[in-house]
Amino acid sequence: MNKFNNRELSWLLFNERVLQEAQDETVPLIQRLRFLGIYSNNRDEFIKMNLAKLIRLSKLKKNNQLLSGDFTPHDLLPKIYNKIDKDNAAFWKTYSKIVSEMEQQGIFIVNEDNLSADQKKFCCDYFTSVVSVNLIVLLLRRSVKIPFLPDEYVYMGIEMEDSTGHDVHFAIIQVPVNDSCPRFVILPSEKGKTEIIFVEDIIRLYLNDIFFMFKYDKISAHNFMIMRNADFDIDDDDESKSFAEKVKETLMKREHGQPVSLYYCKKIPEDLLDILVKKLKFSSIRQIEAAGRYLRMRDLMRFPKVNPDLELKKREFISHPDIIPGDGIFEDIRRKDLLLYYPYHDFKHIIDFVREAAIDPKVESISITLYRTANHSKIISALKNAARNGKKVNAFIELKARFDEGNNVDVTTELQEAGVLVRHSLGKLKVHSKLILVERNEEDTLKGYTYIGTGNFNENTATIYTDFGLLSHNQSLVKDARKVFDFLYNTSHIPQFKHLLVAPFNLRKSIKKMLDVEIESAKKGKEAWFYGKFNGLTDEKIINHFYKASSAGVKIHLIVRGECCIRPQVIGLSENIEVHGIVDKYLEHARIIINCNNGSPNTYILSADIMTRNLDKRVEIAAPLLEKYTAKVVQDIFDIQWKDNVKSRDLSNNKNEYIRNELKPIRSQDEIYDYLQK
16 A cells, blocks of 8 residues: 655646645635736746756656555656646636626636727837837748747747748747836726736737838738756755856756756747747657647736725734734833734735844844845845844845746845845754844843744745744744854754754654654544644655554544645555645745644744755754743634634545635635634
């Protein structure tokens, strides 16, 4: 019997849960469209990362390496393709249904063939002033090497032919999509209607103007899209270059990676498709996929806000009962530990924490770990201000944060220019912890204040990701936080921690020890349980320990958002393990561990998932909630989420079946909002 689900297939099941949200008619209509964009974005990243890696492994001479679920890459690829095909078909069916429902609400997606005279004039002006200045046109000739095509764009393959069909010209238009030229353009429309056009359909109107110098009787344009291999690791072994230089080289490799997939409009002429396939050097028919008229549908995430009644209702942030306006955040933290839960609470509290530290004359230093930050980040601005005010500011920036490497190089430069001492990257270890330490001189004694979180210091994602953050004046926690920063600056010293569980040092061992405590309790007939909430659960050693605990009679409740390799409810293996997965309007990003511990539960919030890379190859932190009231809040929130019977799925059979109770529906994200208000 296979003890583990395959990681890639389980991730695709997660993305199916995202697609289910687009199909859920109780979700506001435009938000359903945005869920299609999230699904599409997730799928594209999966193809560029996971699928690209599997294709590479399948081509190795020794391609019999067993992956999770006991699949070889060669055996797994057909299953991956079949699942993607099935979900893509469901995507387009859902998209058509949503578009039809939008029309009933007076919102129409139109193309170049059904525009009024006024709309055509608008498009003419728009093309001239906005689109044409951003347009890139490339000639495509059989005898000439194709120009490099980045994979972040939709392209239009152009075919121009005379009436005989012998004189044919080809070209490529790179469709411009950026802040100044959005993918969707709202057209002037009659009262009661909103009409929206894709920007490439505006381009179609003016093909003759673009290619006026060619002689042809017929011209056609068909969308295509390339996805390139983005699975590159940074070369840590080359000591002749700075780490920033290595990161830039890796970004260049990713931008110029081998094409993994070619998506194209089904109506594209065969000779145009043939020249694209040959010049882009696609070798497998499975890498070439026919699709609909429109591609790169992740842009649906930024569909225009045209009717507030069809959007999610924005809720007011909940006032934290222990943050007193006007007292100052340090005064609030001295009174008691503060537990924040975003986006129910305002991330502004953490920005205020750093801002206040930046100008407080008693603050001597600020240390922070940064993994992902927002563009125009207020946290970064506060750190720069602190340095300019003479504070000692230490920022550890992880340059290996995938898809954020370039931004983190820019942030490094920005902070260094302001006088911040920046360090980054510990060889093979990624620093994924979310930690701030502020040192403040109080009555001639240096006192520390620490923040430990489960999510990034990113004020944008904090409005849509659920995450915990703990602000504490507990000097035992502060002492452990100092040890983390000491290690980051001097890796030759292996730290010992009193309270914090820190990967790669004691986190894995501590999770096993918690389970062992529950196993011993179960053997003695005592109450024994373990609750956990993670984004991913793939580490086979920990999963085996879960199986051991289950066999001993420990009740295990797990909420897992993404990849989940554990197989719950299997007779003789995991009868006492139940696993749920929640997908709703907020991305469930917070990580939690709670264990019974002989009736005195331990409660932790974590930056880590239960994945080998998190436990062994990253610096991660699990923080105990030492105060009973903060622990109780997290325990109550877990209980509410476990009882969710509206947006929760049972992950025991890989069918993504909803857990339902029509008589007493519980939607956890709504219930938590009410709970925190009280």
